[in-house]
Amino acid sequence: MIRHLLRSWASLRWQEALVFVTAGLLFGAVDLTSLLEFNPGDQLPQVLARHLSVPLLSCIVLLLCWLPAARSSPIHPARRARLVMATLLGSVLAIAIIYPLIAAMPWPSMCDLYVAFHGKPNKCTNHRITALIGDALWVFMPALMIVGVLEFRALRRRQDQAVQDLLREHSQLRRNALASQLAAMQAQVDPKLLFDALIAVEQAYARQDPDASARLERLIGHLRVALPRLRDTGASLAGEAELIASYLTLLRDLGGTPPTLDVELGPHGNRCLPPMLLLPLVQRALRLGHPTRCWLRAGPPLRLGFDEAGLCSDDAELASLRERLAVLDAKLSCHSADGRTEFTLNLPT
Structure with missing residues (x-):
């Protein structure tokens, strides 16, 4: 109980104190309107001090009684009753303190001036x-x-505050759900690509290709990079670069001519970023054109480029990716000129 009182008094905000002090001064000023009826003469300072200090003291007592009730649980069923009882207790205590105080005060009151002016007892x-x-x-x-x-x-x-908390929680849940969805999408292995890769490895072993074991290791390496993203809701820049490299290597083993990958991450390799950002852009570029070179620069901003122009067309896939990025407070822009296309990713810090 004592600890609650002390914590309540210590939590006083200056706005709350200002409300009670202003109320006390206002009630004191209302009482002083009676000064218009007669001239207090040289007793005016004492009258002002008395009639401003008494209501101010009352409001301070009320404030000290109100704070413990105001700092009680906001959802307690008896909160309103506590506030009423605290206000009543503060009112009684204020009068109990003021009565002996004003009796001991040497300053005259309005009542004293009134009876002296009219000559009454x-x-x-x-x-x-x-x-x-x-x-x-x-x-x-x-x-x-x-x-x-x-x-x-x-x-x-x-x-x-509850509305703001709900909005923040909704936004965070939406982000988490989207990140999980994107991670699952990123972790998906194209069944046809996997089936073709397995057949190619089998055929390589059948013809006793000396590179068969290495091709199997590269397929396993790609799966090791891609499958753990089923459990992850985020990724690192280095991990995304590794995923792209293993994907292009897998395409090369299947007889394709994917672009060479040039990666410059510098000290930003461990930077976290939302999943399903880079690999879809690479896959889209391979569907739309035949770039021979691909580069990834950590920035900031993060840049993914290809040595082929015309890859900035606003199709449904790119629009969907931009919509996901907007939810994650990220922005994707594309610039194509001089035989090259470069995507710029501005990610939240």
């Missing part, structure tokens, strides 16, 4: 139980309105 310090109850209710009602406004603002703030 001074009953300003005659505190009865009915006056105590009335003054406590006088403090409680406006204090409850202030607490209600603060609670409404806190509720709106929690709701806005």
Whole structure:
């Protein structure tokens, strides 16, 4: 209990303190409107000090009672009752503290000036139980309105925060789902390509080709690079370059003429990037043309190029890849000129 009180008081925000202090000064200023009825003379500073300090002290007591209830669980079923009881307790304590304080104050009050001005008996310090109850209710009602406004603002703030959290969670889930989908797509081995590679290895062994064992090792190497991506939701730049190299080597073993690959990663080989970015571009380039050279530069930005122009056509495959990249906060651009095509990938940091 004591620890909760201390933590609650320590968590006071300056905006909350400003609300209570402003309310205290405002109520004190309202009382001072009675000064328009008569001239307090040289007692004006003492009257101002008394009638501004008393409501300010009341609001400080209310603030200290309100904070533990405000810092309680926002979803507790008794939260509203706690706030009302804390406000009521603060009102009673404020009056209990103010009564002996104003009795000991040497400064005159508005009541003192009034009875002196009209020549009536001074009953300003005659505190009865009915006056105590009335003054406590006088403090409680406006204090409850202030607490209600603060609670409404806190509720709106929690709701806005919950909405933002849900949006961030939805975005993260969408990213994770897309990354998993792309990883699974990247890990897929073309059945026809795999079947042709196995037949080619079998035929090489049948004719006792001395390169048969090496071709089998290269096929196994490609599968070792591609299959683990079934479990991964991300990739490294070096791993993607290795996947492209093994894929082109596999095509070469099948009698094709894939382009040579030139890779320059520098210190960026371990850089993480979303899967299914580079290999689809290479496969697309081989379907659309016959490049003889391919290069990969780490950048930034990341660049994948081919020594053939005309590979920037906006087909459905490229549009789909750009849509996936947009979800991942990445951007793909393409430039084709002078017998070459280069794709530029701007990836999130």
